[in-house]
Amino acid sequence: MRDEGAATSSPKPAPFLTDEQRVALDQALRDKAQEQAKARAIANHKAAAASGERKSRSAKGPGGAKKGGGGGKYTWGALLTTGAPPAEGDGALDKGDPNYDSEEDERDVVLLRNHQAVLKQEVAAYKEEVRSIVEEYFLSGSVSNVAESLEELGASHLAHYFVKRLLTTALDRKDREREMASTLLSSLYAEVIAPDQVIKGFTSLFTSLPDLVLDVPDAPELLARFVTRAVVDDVLPPAVVSYVDPESGPASRDLRQRCEVQLAARHSAEKVLRCWGGAGMGTHHTDTKAAISSLLSEYLAAHDVGEASRRLRELGLPFFHHEFVKQALLAAIDNPANMEPVVALLARLSSSGEVSCSQLAKGLRRVADNLADAVLDNPAAGERFAQLVAAARAAKVFDDLQPEDVGPNAAAALFGTNFAGAAVDGTAGASPAASNGGATTVATSNGGASVGSVVVAMPPGVAAFKAASLAALREYFDSQDALEVAARLVALEEPGLHPLFVKAAVSLALDRKDRERELVSKLLVALVPEVISHEALAGGFTRLLAAVDDLVLDVPDAVHIMSLFLGRVVVDELLPPAFLTQVLPSLDAEGLGVAVVRSAGIMLAARHGIERLVNCWHGGALELEAVREAIRTAIQEYGTSGDVAEVARCLRELDMPPYLHEAVVAAVELAFSRYNGGATKSSAVAAGHSPEANGNAQPQAAPSSSDDSVEAAASPVVQLLAALSGQGVLSSTQLTAGIERVRAALSEEVLDYGPSSRRVLDWITERGQREGWLAA
Structure with missing residues (x-):
């Protein structure tokens, strides 16, 4: 029977905040709300004053002015603005009015024309400025520079001209510039460029579409991509499509139809986000780095300098060539066989001017400043870097560089210059080179270490x-x-x-x-x-x-x-x-x-x-032992059900790619147990029923050594690993690491699963290499 006394005495769960803390927090939030309301009131008052609105402060009456400037009820009237009632007949501009004054009319016309002339000059100057800003952005790719330039330029009410100039310039360029334009609009939206100015810029493009088609025949298709991309990026509202008048011409009709189709398509967001292409577009660092890596891999295999130069030009990324220099130098450091072709490629590109001095300096500095991390993986990295720099100097790759351009670490290897004072103190002094011509060791205050003859130190800051x-x-x-x-x-x-x-x-x-x-x-x-x-x-x-x-x-x-x-x-x-x-x-x-x-x-x-x-993160981070246990449980369930999709789902939900080689180990051990009966033997021994323990030891029947029995036991495991590899759940590195782990511990596996485990492992390895999912 339930103990009612105990139930009534059990305390209810109390909130974390005490009453005093809740009162203090509520009061602070109320103060913040009042501050917000006051700020909004001031902003509304300024907006009303700027627009010339003369509405009553008592919020009564419509606030409309009477004829001749006099206010209606609950308005201040004309006395506040003129100081006296308006004279009878003032303000008559009708030529049929007896009080009409032609000189006053002419004066107003002159003032209007002067205002229009000033406005035209302002617009012309703004257009000239934004033209140079757009061109510079397509060269540098710096969003922050564009934002700073527009803020310095001011004239936020003319920002629609910038939007129009950006898009019209990108229409006549490559996909790289178009992706950059979309990214820039998304970055500047609402912070630098007001939403209404973005819409106005696009609508002006819709109006001038017939003229754009003359210069860019596929302008409707490209502009439709810009519109849909802006909608997906929340830069434009979907209703902007209604601003395109299909009756104004076939180009406008084509544009509207394309926009409606692309926006209405199911699951189109991913396609729209990648509408300007993939790798090498110069907008996503990951894609660009992959393109450069592919370029270098092909060059190091074929040693075709002309082809590498052509592909580098096709990328159209002069501001990102430092990444190319960095990857080339690292390839030479990792493999000494690559040193000669890398030096030859850099010598060709630097002599022809395809890679500028500033990009060479930046790439060299990135490698030198991060050499400490490279040494952890490759102890010979310091010596190889010194050899690479010496070979590059002999080929006159870095002849135009100055010590202050490449940083203290690279300067020590390239010029034998001590730049410790510049690195630590900020002074420009440099000590003379060592007498033996080698790089000197730089003593830094941030714990820099010397590797070989090259100083390894991370730049402070x-x-x-x-x-x-x-x-x-x-x-x-x-x-x-x-x-x-x-x-x-x-x-x-x-x-x-x-x-x-x-x-x-x-x-x-x-x-x-x-x-x-x-x-x-x-x-x-x-x-x-x-x-x-x-x-x-x-x-x-x-x-x-x-x-x-x-x-x-x-x-x-x-x-x-x-x-x-x-x-x-x-x-x-x-x-x-x-x-x-x-x-x-x-x-x-x-x-x-x-x-x-x-x-x-x-x-x-x-x-x-x-x-x-x-429990707000639902226990998302499992301990390593729990991860291993979950992986092995999924593999064991596969041995019973044969459901590959369930195993793939479990491994994906774990979201632990570095530890998925444990799945390969568990799968191979499953094949061992199926072939050798090791699992049954192990369970019997664990239960204390081994034949030796009972005193009636009898030799076990050796398992069949035929290829058919091996295939019957290991084929499900091979099918599982091949399927997981094909779905991208297991990478080639994880598969190789798992097989190598089993091979390294094979003596222990033999004790658990029998002497035929080696035969099963060799059969699985041979099948994996033959089918291509396991590296040779």
């Missing part, structure tokens, strides 16, 4: 800290090793920049899955306060709350996710509940950061809020 933080976080998402992240942060010796690390960690997890978000929450628990102070954590979340308006552009659900992160750090006792009240005054009253704080406060004040926030 915020950019280097951000790069190191992102690298540590990405590695942490794979390894789940919080101690390694802590060691890296301590080694950086930049406690003042720890708020940037907090912001980078949460921002990186926003666009990921619950697994990464859970990992970030656990990482913050592991780092605070031993490595990251409570003040640095608060500073990081303050920066995040101030940047929510920008984060929403990339992650539409950023407000909800950020509120969960904020509530989670409070529940984990990393930040006090008072932080919610203290951070509000520093936030923009109309920004989304206030909404994040409000949502987090609601969750913390709710009953059972603690349990919801602790």
